[in-house]
Amino acid sequence: MRGATLYRFLAVALLALLCLANPSLAQNDNSGGNTDASTESTATKTDNENTSTPTPSKSRSSGDASEDGSKSGDSGSTSSENNKSRGNSSDEPTSADDNNSDEDPSESFDESYEETGMPGTVSLQTPNLMTIPTPMFAIGDQVVLGWNYSSDTLRPPEKLSICGSFPTGSSASTDSTQPCNWYIAQDIPGNSRNYTWDTVTQGAPGVAFSEGSGYRLYFFDSAYGVSNSSPGAGRITPTPFWFNMYRSRYGLTNDGVPAGYNPSAATAVAIHAWTVVVGIALSIVCVMA
Structure with a gap:
């Protein structure tokens, strides 16, 4: 009887120990997870800090950019002033233009041409x-x-x-x-x-x-x-x-020609048929001889 009671007591004690052991393990797991999370958070925060660290250089680059912009603005103003001065110089008539405007276009020959x-x-x-x-x-x-x-x-x-x-x-x-x-x-x-x-x-x-x-x-x-x-x-x-x-x-080429003379109206010479026959006969006799 005592042995059965002892076994029951031991079983209850083991169950109690097991119940106590499970919360501690869960707490350890939670603490480990919190540690990992905090580690990750710390790493992320560190990375963010490392990433955000170049902020001063960014402000410096913006300052440099502003300086470059001011320089380019100065150079732009200088070039605009140069262009303006060029424009003013082109608008002003030169002495050559004055001379050409007074010259007659027909006289636009140099002295060498006048000589040679x-x-x-x-x-x-x-x-x-x-x-x-x-x-x-x-x-x-x-x-x-x-x-x-x-x-x-x-x-x-x-x-x-x-x-x-x-x-x-x-x-x-x-x-x-x-x-x-x-x-x-x-x-x-x-x-x-x-x-x-x-x-x-x-x-x-x-x-x-x-x-x-x-x-x-x-x-x-x-x-x-x-x-x-x-x-x-x-x-x-x-x-x-x-x-x-x-x-x-x-006008004197017709001297000696009768007035009213018409060459086309002149009388034609009549040729008799016997004259033609006699001519042909004489021709035949000459050939046969």
């Missing part, structure tokens, strides 16, 4: 001097003149004049000191390239043309005159062209 440039000339195209070196103009006829300027004519005339001269030693030549004895055209546009000369109305006043050679035509710049042989580089010099004059006798 070649004068221009007039080339007669109609009549063509290549095929007719000395053309002949009919007295009382209308003569078509066509011309062009040479490549050296960099200052073509604004107004062009054409004049004529009688043969040297002719009684019609009144003033030997002047190249021309009469004007054919005066102050025609410089860009003209042809002109029709009426030899009846545009001749020497009171002097009739006569047949002969040695006549001359002059083309010249109206602003410089026919006597100026050196008008300057690029301008045309007075250019003479020789020609002859004659009287056309085309």
Whole structure:
């Protein structure tokens, strides 16, 4: 009996010990978990502190950035001032611009060109001097003149004049000191390239043309005159062209022809048939012989 009671007591004691042991284990587990959590929290906090540590350098970089910005602002203001000064300098006229504004466009040649440039000339195209070196103009006829300027004519005339001269030693030549004895055209546009000369109305006043050679035509710049042989580089010099004059006798080619004569109405010569037969017979006899 005592042994059974003792066993029961021991069993109850073991159960009590077990009950006491379980809360302590649970507490140890909780304490261990709390320790781990606190450790993790501490590590996280440390990491956060390490991460947030560069805050002073950030403020410094922002300060540097502000300094850089101020520097760039200063440089920008400097460049803007430079641009403004450049703009002001470009707006101000230079002495070269002043000189160019006062110059005539037709006079925009340097001094070296004035000294070394070649004068221009007039080339007669109609009549063509290549095929007719000395053309002949009919007295009382209308003569078509066509011309062009040479490549050296960099200052073509604004107004062009054409004049004529009688043969040297002719009684019609009144003033030997002047190249021309009469004007054919005066102050025609410089860009003209042809002109029709009426030899009846545009001749020497009171002097009739006569047949002969040695006549001359002059083309010249109206602003410089026919006597100026050196008008300057690029301008045309007075250019003479020789020609002859004659009287056309085309209207006298029918001298000796009866009035009202019509060649188409002339009487035809009648040919008889026997004449043809005799001619054929004679031809056959000659061949057989």
